[in-house]
Amino acid sequence: MNQPLRIAEPAPPVEPLLDLQVEGKAFGATQVLGQVQLQLxxxxxxxxxxxxxxxxxxxxxxxxxxxxDFTGVLHSRPEQIGFVFQEPRLMPWLSVAENIGFSQDQGYDRARVAGLIEEVGLDGFAAALPKALSGGMAQRVAIARGLYGQPxxxxxxxxxxxxxxFTRFKLQDxxxxxxxxxxxxxxxxxxxxxxxxxxxxxxxxxxxxxxxxxxxxxxxxxxxxxxxxxxxxxxxxxxxxxxxxxxxx
Ligand SMILES: Nc1ncnc2c1ncn2[C@@H]1O[C@H](COP(=O)(O)OP(=O)(O)OP(=O)(O)O)[C@@H](O)[C@H]1O
Ligand SMILES: [Mg+2]
Missing domain, CATH: 3.40.50.300 (P-loop containing nucleotide triphosphate hydrolases)
Incomplete structure (x- = not known):
């Protein structure tokens, strides 16, 4: 007896979170980027x-x-993107908590700031100023600030x-x-x-x-x-x- 033919359902395509197709990017006469396809x-x-x-x-x-200012197309990008730079770029006159929560146009959410401080391992430092932090601690603040906008x-x-x-290993984890x-x-x-x-x-x-x-x-x-x-x-x-x-x- 003939078995009914079963056709496997193709997996639904996952919409990439990010799809950037760069054809080129120059600063003046200097061509800095060639073709780059970046999908995440x-x-x-x-x-x-x-x-x-x-x-x-x-x-x-x-x-x-x-x-x-580049040649190419940004097909898709997420609505919220966070950014963490090489240097923490903290405001020296703001506390740890304020640096995290006043970074964007989102209003200051006390509970979210407190949660992030705990998550990055800076319990007890909410009121500290950046000058009281080590380089690794300051970068933890920068990561919390990057996450504050829920990217x-x-x-x-x-x-x-x-x-x-050693600090790098801990921060990577x-x-x-x-x-x-x-x-x-x-x-x-x-x-x-x-x-x-x-x-x-x-x-x-x-x-x-x-x-x-x-x-x-x-x-x-x-x-x-x-x-x-x-x-x-x-x-x-x-x-x-x-x-x-x-x-x-
Ligand atoms: N605003 C700008 N105006 C002119 N040239 C620029 C500008 N920004 C970057 N460049 C040039 O573009 C090239 C790439 O710079 P970019 O900062 O992207 O490199 P990178 O890969 O991040 O380097 P690094 O590892 O040193 O940070 C460099 O030659 C730089 O001088
Ligand atoms: Mg660079």
Missing amino acids: QPGEIVSLLGPSGCGKSTLLRLVAQLDQ QLLLLDEPFSAVDA LLLDLARRHRIALLVVTHDVDEALYLSDRVLVIGNRPGTVCRELRVKLDYPRDRRDERLARLRGEALEALHSARVI
Whole structure:
């Protein structure tokens, strides 16, 4: 007897959270970015890894629409985007709580600020001024401020490059924990190969002048990850090979 033919239902396509197609970006006569296709799914963690001057910060600014002067199309972007910079950029005259809650046009929500202070491990420092904080603590405030607007995507531009290695490890784990709790996507710019691999679902290696994606590495490892995992070491070799091929190192 003939079995009825069963046709598998195709999985519904997931609308990308971010879809930016850059054809080119120049400052005056200097072509900084070439073709770059940047797509992020909801909750995905992607790193941009590349040398100084290849256009990583420029690309983040295009995503955040801080710069709209480029050739290409921003097909989709989340409504709320948070930004964390290399330096914490805190207002020195405002307390920790005020720096977090007065950062946007959203009104000051005391409960949300208190929750974020606890989540980033700064209990007891709500009233402290930035000068009383270590570099790592100040960056925790910056992350809380980035999350205050309840973004679907947090952009981080070399967020941990100014802190020591041990603090960096702690902040990386904090960031992964927050991304999972808040169900947000992360786009992280870094120079640090190990940081990119430890944090990300995908690493985009950006080559020099004009900046384009010369390699995409998928890190198919569950979280939480072990920094000593041999599979991370193998991927490190691949990332270094890609950087070498792109004549970055
Ligand atoms: N506003 C600007 N006006 C003119 N040139 C700029 C401007 N912003 C960036 N550039 C140039 O564009 C290039 C890319 O800069 P960008 O800051 O994006 O690099 P990057 O990859 O973030 O580097 P780094 O790792 O050092 O932060 C650099 O050569 C820089 O001088
Ligand atoms: Mg930069």
